[in-house]
Amino acid sequence: MHFVINGNPLELEFDPRTSLLDLLREQRHLFGAKKGCNQGACGACTVLVNGTRINSCLALAMQYSDCEITTIEGLGAPGELHPLQAAFVEHDGFQCGYCTPGQICSAVGMIHELKCGVPSHVSEDVAAEAFELTDTELRERMSGNLCRCGAYNGIVDAIQDTFGEEQTEPSTREAA
Template sequence: MSINVNGAPVALPQDPRMSLLDLLREQEHLSGTKKGCNQGACGACTILVNGERILSCLALAVQYDGQEITTIEGLGSADDLHPIQRAFVQHDGFQCGYCTPGQICSAVGMIAELQRGVPSHVTDDLGDQAIAFSQEEVRERMSGNLCRCGAYNGIIDAITESVAEVAQ
């Protein structure tokens, strides 16, 4: 049993109670994914599984056998930043930076949701397959990712700027 983390195979733990977050941080030493509340309330541990965002603190690693996992380390590198990473830097979408990896992974997943036509609580027309991008949609969809520093305006600006580039 194994998962694919950022393009590399990773053996699943012997202990079926280990969370995906603990596997990434403790076994794989991928410290970008943060343990904030460890209760699914803050979003600091957000990663992508097959392109969809999940809270890794609430996921048992063994549930994801054979799945593609992407962490912040798998989105870009220092020499080749992901468009959302670049936009976060340009728009000061972080202060202390603790929530930033989860915010960025969540933003990537959120943009994919918009492209697939997944509605949110603020989507006007649930029958419309093409959901209009708006700051209201972004704020609603990112509401599960908390920033104690209050860098929300920079985060929203970064996502707004990069959505067209990421959606290509």
């Protein structure tokens, strides 16, 4: 099957029962996405597929053939961190770091959803033309990513510092 993982086109063979998380970790040796709960409840395995965040532990790899998959390793590199990665360091958005790759990938995907006009459970007007990234919106949109260390304030500060001015206007919405 054909994949594009972190910008690299690949032809891979694997058991059709293989999860995307296991494919990334065991075959591609990309260990950023973590196997936390293996039930889709913690978000440690979050990666981006065509810009949309997913729990890779719940996804069969074969479902994502011909898709562009981005892991934390594909967002930045040593010396060239993604702005959100740098903000996590600056704002102490991590303690043990286990959840950090999933948190960062989820936040990048969350901004994509915001730009596409996807409302959250706390959006006051779900038919609004634009959504502002308030602390309440941010916390709700990131609620699927858990941090056992409780670094949530640093995580929120890092995301707000990086994307706080983000909001969508009808003319700039992208297709989901």
